[in-house]
Amino acid sequence: ALRSYENWYFKPLGKGYYNILSSADGEYCLSVQNNNAYNGALVVLSEDFDAMGSQWKFMLTSGGAYKLTPRCGAVGDYALRALDAIVTVQRYTDDTDYSDEWYIPGLTDAFLLGIPEPGHAHAEPFSTVSGYLNAMGYATNQYDFANAQGCMAAIMNSTIFFSRSHGGQTSIQLNDSYMSVANINYLPAGALSDTKLVVYGACDTAAGGAGATNLVNATAAQGARSVVGFKVSVYCSETNIWTKAFFDQLAAGKTIEQACLQADILTAQSWSLDITTDSWYIAGSSTQVLT
Secondary structure: OOOOHHHHEEEEEEEEEEEEEEEOOOOOOEEEEOOOOOOOOOEEEEOOOOHHHOOEEEEEOOOOOOEEEEEOOOOOOOEEHHHOEEEEEEEEEOOOOOOOOOOOOEEEEEEEEEEOOOOOOOOOHHHHHHHHHOOOOOEEEEEOOOHHHHHHHHHHHHEEEEEOOEEEEOEEEEOOEEEEEEHHOOOOOOOOOOOOOOEEEEOOOOOOOOOOOOOHHHHHHOOOEEEEEEEOOOOOOHHHHHHHHHHHHHHOOOOOHHHHHHHHHHHHOOOOOOOOOOHHHEEOOOOOOOO
16 A cells, blocks of 8 residues: 555645645645756755645646646646656656656546537636536636547546537547547446546437447446436537536536436527537436535
8 A cells, every 4th residue: 555655635726736745744745946947857845835836737648647737837848757766847748758747546526628629619618617616616627638548537537527529429529539439448347436427518429318339328337427418419509508507507406417407498598599408318327416
């Protein structure tokens, strides 16, 4: 088992930054020495939690690990690095030197992934949704890039995963690849058992409903407690309206199913075209409450 001084926890500071504190006593945090980031700058234990060198941002890499960038090194893209038992910061090398990439189980409560696409405001609901999640006590991180491995890591290591992208019955589109039923099935059995809620804000991810081979059912089969998707092709703007209403209702203490039903009513009040988001489908628990 790990000793207490080998364990660390993350204290959220707002705007995506965290202190990294030792679980041995919580009185010291990791900090760039003298708040001066350069290649080889030492990382030390410090009592100054407010220092620029003590504030770290976690950024998902294309391989599913994280780079940890100190606030004082954001401009030069410096990242935490461990090599030969020495911990420093170094200019990030983007999957060429893995000494500056880290796997961090349970990093975030809620992972919001919006894949950029011309003409589609996939990330538009995130600010509003983050507010609702924060009100429920969930810390959020927002991302606009992931490959299949990174997306699976995000689902495994988050309590709540919400994506907005294009999709189909067996996959969602990422930046330059897809995450598919095959990827989900490749995970160890029960790999998503710590994930409370997955929402695929994309077309057709629940096509066929119960018993069908679709992304929603596959995700639930790996242990995710509640998984929500749509059985038909959905309008992008309508989906943004619906998902904001859905998370609003979750914050009000509604169950997953109640939140879906109320989101239908609220969406119909502000969407003038034909309704497509009422095709939602829940795999797993429909009675879960997140508050």
